Amino acid sequence: METNMWLPKKQPSNLIFIFLTPLVLISVVACIVLQAPELISSPSSLSWKSFGFFKSYSLISFKVNRNRIFNLVGQVETSPNEGLLHQKLVANERTDNNQSSPFEVVIKKYSRVERLEAILAKARSSIQEAARNKSSISNHRDPDYVPQGAVYRNANAFHRSYLEMEKLFKIYVYEEGEPPIFHDGPCRSIYSTEGRLINELERGNFYRTKNPDEALVYFLPFSVVVMVKYLYEPGSHNMHAIGRTVADYIDTVSGKYPFWNRTLGADHFMLSCHDWGPRSTSYVPQLYNNSIRVLCNANTSEGFNPLKDVSLPEINLKTGELTGLIGGSSPSERSILAFFAGHLHGDIRYLLLQQWKGKDQDVQVYEEVPKNVFYESMLKKSKFCLCPSGYEVASPRVVEAIYAECVPVLISDGYVPPMSDVLIWETFSVFVEVKDIPNIKKILMGISQEQYLRMYERVKQVQRHFVINGPPKRFDLFHMMIHSIWLRRLNMRIHD
Numbered sequence: 310m311e312t313n314m315w316l317p318k319k320q321p322s323n324l325i326f327i328f329l330t331p332l333v334l335i336s337v338v339a340c341i342v343l344q345a346p347e348l349i350s351s352p353s354s355l356s357w358k359s360f361g362f363f364k365s366y367s368l369i370s371f372k373v374n375r376n377r378i379f380n381l382v383g384q385v386e387t388s389p390n391e392g393l394l395h396q397k398l399v400a401n402e403r404t405d406n407n408q409s410s411p412f413e414v415v416i417k418k419y420s421r422v423e424r425l426e427a428i429l430a431k432a433r434s435s436i437q438e439a440a441r442n443k444s445s446i447s448n449h450r451d452p453d454y455v456p457q458g459a460v461y462r463n464a465n466a467f468h469r470s471y472l473e474m475e476k477l478f479k480i481y482v483y484e485e486g487e488p489p490i491f492h493d494g495p496c497r498s499i500y501s502t503e504g505r506l507i508n509e510l511e512r513g514n515f516y517r518t519k520n521p522d523e524a525l526v527y528f529l530p531f532s533v534v535v536m537v538k539y540l541y542e543p544g545s546h547n548m549h550a551i552g553r554t555v556a557d558y559i560d561t562v563s564g565k566y567p568f569w570n571r572t573l574g575a576d577h578f579m580l581s582c583h584d585w586g587p588r589s590t591s592y593v594p595q596l597y598n599n600s601i602r603v604l605c606n607a608n609t610s611e612g613f614n615p616l617k618d619v620s621l622p623e624i625n626l627k628t629g630e631l632t633g634l635i636g637g638s639s640p641s642e643r644s645i646l647a648f649f650a651g652h653l654h655g656d657i658r659y660l661l662l663q664q665w666k667g668k669d670q671d672v673q674v675y676e677e678v679p680k681n682v683f684y685e686s687m688l689k690k691s692k693f694c695l696c697p698s699g700y701e702v703a704s705p706r707v708v709e710a711i712y713a714e715c716v717p718v719l720i721s722d723g724y725v726p727p728m729s730d731v732l733i734w735e736t737f738s739v740f741v742e743v744k745d746i747p748n749i750k751k752i753l754m755g756i757s758q759e760q761y762l763r764m765y766e767r768v769k770q771v772q773r774h775f776v777i778n779g780p781p782k783r784f785d786l787f788h789m790m791i792h793s794i795w796l797r798r799l800n801m802r803i804h805d
């Protein structure tokens with residue numbers, strides 16, 4: 310038979326190669342661009358999994374109850390590296406009487422949630438890799454500050470996490486509600502950190518996004534301090550009006566947007582420096598149990614959960630400025646062993662005043678500082694500054710001590726100090742149990758001069774993390790509080 314030379318001979322292997330080549334290319338691109346985290350939780354419960362780079366916290370996973378945004382479902386394989394999923398395009402050859410048939414390509418399309426979680430999975434993996442470096446000095450270059458030394462749980466992991474936060478973290482601030490109860494807060498008082506953070510988030514110069522679909526967390530911009538001012542009836546001991554306002558706000562945003570219901574509030578946060586901050590959240594069980602609560606009153610005996618909640622420093626800015634508050638005398642010029650001045654305010658202070666008030670020149674405890682003696686100057690002349698809790702665990706004296714470069718002595722029950730997931734407080738402060746108040750002098754005298762000098766230098770080192778700047782500066786209090794929120798978000802997975 311005569312053959313047409315212009316027609317190619319039948320070559321099944323070449324046809325297979327022609328079909329498979331574009332599929333392999335598509336698969337490679339898909340693996341690079343589209344990655345999603347491992348699905349580890351059941352629809353009916355929350356599961357915990359060790360995350361490993363910050364102290365004793367675990368990875369929480371939430372199932373998203375909504376329809377998948379898949380046109381065609383692909384097959385995926387799990388890699389052992391922090392649960393990253395790599396897409397594999399599948400071509401199934403159908404056979405009929407041992408004859409080849411066209412290939413069927415199945416491609417998976419990822420939802421917005423999965424794309425966000427894929428980004429976080431990469432950040433998580435990067436931080437875990439950095440955590441394997443046990444050096445006390447970060448190996449990441451930074452023009453402003455390189456974390457180092459014993460004050461950090463892992464300087465390299467913290468620095469990597471901070472850099473990832475600056476690059477990736479986006480916060481959506483709900484716009485519902487009217488000032489002053491919403492979108493505002495006090496900036497000159499013992500509650501100043503509440504107002505400063507609310508106002509900075511409202512300005513939107515850092516981390517804020519106007520697109521809620523690209524946000525990693527959602528901010529509930531109400532001020533408990535302002536609610537107390539306008540809604541609380543003095544002497545009534547009834548905060549139902551405050552609780553109902555919080556509940557109504559959650560009803561509003563959960564009805565208007567899908568984000569609260571998607572995670573039952575787990576990727577939402579509120580902040581408060583008022584003693585009633587924790588109680589105000591109890592009117593919405595999901596807010597209390599699931600959401601990230603940034604609280605000055607960080608008391609584990611009253612429901613504060615360091616796995617998901619954030620401890621907020623209490624700072625008393627009487628004028629709104631830090632002028633004259635930062636810095637102190639050198640160690641050789643600090644003639645007072647320990648100092649405290651404050652009115653009777655709770656059981657712990659009662660015990661402290663009863664034991665030490667006016668009884669020792671080394672441990673100088675006052676209910677009021679003497680006339681012609683300035684409180685701030687006493688802080689700057691003391692080696693150790695006593696920071697007892699009042700009616701609630703938080704005390705502005707902790708940050709006052711750090712500002713004055715005085716080693717803080719924390720006397721409390723159930724208090725979780727700020728940034729404990731990054732900082733090792735024992736390296737630059739002293740913890741005294743309430744039962745040991747009579748032994749304060751013995752405990753402090755037992756600290757050698759060499760050890761004190763190390764603690765003094767470390768207080769100076771961590772000081773930058775507690776300073777409120779306007780506008781904020783890298784690694785200052787604003788950014789460190791956002792980093793604490795970032796860690797909690799990094800510690801959960803949301804998935805369809």
